[in-house]
Amino acid sequence: MRAMDPYDVVETGTPCLICETNNPKDAVMCTDCSAPMALVHDSIAQEREPQIVSVVGESNVGKTVYLGFLLDMLSQRAGEFEAIPKGAYSIDLQQNVIGHMTRRCFPPKTPMEPNQWYWAYYQARKMKRKAKWFDLVMPDMAGEAVAAEVDNPQTFRIVRKLLSKSAGTLLLVDAGLASHGASRPDFFALKVLSYIDTLFKGKRDHKIKNPIAIVLCKSDYCPEAFDDAPRFVEANLNRLWHLCNSRFANVEFFACSAVGSLAYATARDDEPADYVQSIPLHTALQGVLEPFEWIVNQI
Ligand SMILES: Nc1nc2c(ncn2[C@@H]2O[C@H](COP(=O)(O)OP(=O)(O)OP(=O)(O)O)[C@@H](O)[C@H]2O)c(=O)[nH]1
């Protein structure tokens, strides 16, 4: 009898949902991109092609906080949706965020290694009779990984795979910084959008049709963003505004905030003197669900 060739196992194994690499049947994570293999098993059980919604933005923009609260709202049947988490791993992200915020601290920074990211897989539908169920996969990427891939394409293949397979994208931008005249949020958003533009190989006269929601995070620092989000973008993120208009057919702008009031803690004796930490005194969610609802209505 021929000894079992390890390559046979790989070839007959399960293809990863994100990067399509064949994995051994009992693999927990994809050997190539680290996406949880439970996504594949759960999606086979649903007999539907899952839709990926990606949340991108610079490090520290507020992706983890946003996604954690969004998933928590969805699982509490907020708005016009009902959503059911598939698999216990889908609850870890919201539990992590809610757990930290109830202790009045923000969750820690997402590690750069994809095998440490949280993934959520939800089954969702509108709360209407006979509304169709669809499956949503939402990973919480690290901003540094997004930046690395955007600056040097192919360095973080998982980011590339996720963005190219996404049915919709939420691009988070730090509105607090932008309102104070910083150009960094504008440039970062511009890089991500031009990356997406090349990824979908849009011809010069064909605009990209994939829905992109521009989410103005930390709008508690600049309440005017809530009054008129497009106007805020035109005034404070002008480069982004122009690229959206010239290359993307399906863009919408939203203001969002997770905290009601903040306190600031300064250095202990053993810490650097310029150390300031913000402490969320209470959560007050504003505009968290709207961008997601809009994306889902477009896909
Ligand atoms: N004022 C205000 N600050 C916020 C809000 N959301 C997040 N922050 C601040 O932004 C910081 C970063 O939030 P995260 O959600 O961890 O950011 P991230 O985009 O996941 O960052 P990476 O994990 O490094 O990619 C938090 O520690 C808070 O200080 C908000 O709604 N309002």
Ligand SMILES: [Mg+2]
């Ligand atoms: Mg994070």
Ligand SMILES: [Zn+2]
């Ligand atoms: Zn993979």
